[in-house]
Amino acid sequence: MVFYVALMALPCLQFVVFWVCVNANSILLAFRTYDYDRGFLWAGFDNFVKIFKDFGAVEYLRASMKNSLIVYAFSLLLATPLSVLFAFYLSKKRRLSGLFKTVLFLPHILSALIMVILFKYFVDRAIPGVYEQITGKSMQGLLANMDTTFVMIVFYNIWTGFGTSTMMYLGAMNGISDSVVEAAELDGITPLQEVWYITVPLIWPTFTTFVVVGFTGLFTNQINLYNFYGDDAEYRYYTFGYYLYVSIRNASVSEYPYLAAMGLLLTAVAAPLTLLLRKGLDRFGPKTV
């Protein structure tokens, strides 16, 4: 018992300070305002009122909402099916599976910063270079060209995002018993049918986790904007994650209450929606026997 208490004490104390106190303080902060002479003062709902007004008026907040949704939609509709198919291929140990696995994993291990720098100069310098050599005409970089910038950013995020999800789906698929698949093969099932009727229902819990984690990402995902642009991304590319990070990095104490209120508001939206989404997916997802 002494041993238990002695070792448990510090981590628990840390939790109390850095979780309980931090979040309690965050809530308090959201209802305050900072005065340079008198310090923090009670402000009621002023910060929230301001936020609601800003949502209608400030470009980066509207952009954040839109962009966060676009990126989530793409990852759900494009990246998720591809990840499942990739994992399916790898689980069958088809040609070059080992190599594919390694390369899919690579962007996950290498710093996103490095991948961004490589990508940035590759699409802005190397691709126009190739284009010029082939056609003889000059071409603007794909990131530098404002018409394609956001498309490139979204592409980058999907392109480097397969690794984790494919590995997780693969892990789940390796758990599927061979006899189930063999029995279905005897019945003449096609691979697409196998994916749809056997694989997807059996990996549903993993799938659910990813959909939910991705949903939480709506409010935290920086879509690598900081890696691309540092503090200076244009407003129209903002996401909530980027907005919060950049603001807190550059904020003075007087701006803390507003940001804390924003965090609280987003949490108030995110938390119940996340729980609902999880419940819904568990309930209406395919039933496995």
Place this chain on the structure above:
Amino acid sequence: MTAEKLLVKKHKNKARPLYTVIFCILLLYVISIFLPVLWGVITSLKDQTDFRVNVLGLPEGWPWEWHWDNFIKVFNGFYEQVTTVGVGRRRVYFSEMLLYTILYAGGGAIIQTLVPCVVAYLTARFRYKFSAVINGLVVVLMVVPIVGSAPSEMQILRALNMYDTIWGNYIQKFNFLGMYYLVFYAAFRSVPNDFFEAAYVDGASEMRVMVSIGMPMVRNVIGTVLLIKFIDFWNDYQTPLLYLPSYPTLARGVFRLSQNSQGDFATVPFRMAGCMFLAIPILILFLIFKEKLMGNLSMGGIKE
């Protein structure tokens, strides 16, 4: 050949188109990852004039004439300007950044591995009510997303004099929450009780049982978590940028190199050379521990 085998064979032939399509997509993917990396390596060995006229090809001259000195120039010449309260402005070069990287990534990885490991050991071995509470807490808090508590955290760190100190950062990281706690918990639960009982019979203390029986049993998990955490912290510059402004790590140096226009260093070849400093140690680790890293990820490995 039996009828069943024939059927399966027929099925496998039918399967081909789907596999071929996925194979092609994956092959394209591999190429699309390798091309920029290769181009980056080649570019890091050019000088700026060469790069301007020759964006795509190999560097000018024989391999021994290539600009290997780009790496030395970046390492010795590029710096991050740091302003510390009470100390003033100073320049931090790559060698000093390397030291901070080791302190940040190494220390952080050890803490974030051992703390969940020890707490999971306690809750898995001692079935007190409190242990169940901890378990529930970890599971619940993993699902509830909390957005934007950084201002508050910053305030508390400042109040405790932990802001912008390495030891403060260690304490900030001293938490057991998260998925790896659950991984350790599952690992400890699967160790048969007999091992521990035998040690108690021999008169070993609780501490000794944990260190010489419990932990070695899960050493594989410890190794993998340590590795994953080390890589995460090695690559992470955004957290130190927020909480440790006076201690720039290599990743932050490379970030600055990619953003800044610091005279001579504002060229693509130097930026690529900087990237290699950050990438190569991780690639070496990856090649050595590939199986460990990829194999254990299925157990859980959602990146933040």
